[in-house]
Amino acid sequence: MIHIYMVDTDIIIVDMKGELYKNLLFRLDGKYLYKYDKVEKGNVNFNISLVKENCLRSFFSAGD
Numbered sequence: 001m002i003h004i005y006m007v008d009t010d011i012i013i014v015d016m017k018g019e020l021y022k023n024l025l026f027r028l029d030g031k032y033l034y035k036y037d038k039v040e041k042g043n044v045n046f047n048i049s050l051v052k053e054n055c056l057r058s059f060f061s062a063g064d
Contacts, residue, residue: 022034
């Protein structure tokens with residue numbers, strides 16, 4: 001999961017394969033050794049409404 005914070009917006013990217021994450025880290029540090037190529041990255045259920053779930057579970061809040 002990649003979270004990019006800017007003054008007026010938040011961007012959340014779910015990188016299921018880890019390729020974008022690996023690429024970003026390598027660009028920041030060319031000597032970085034990514035050791036999670038063979039590790040399963042996880043399974044996310046996208047069949048939910050983040051708006052509805054946020055109301056029920058308060059995933060996103062400004063006061064924390």
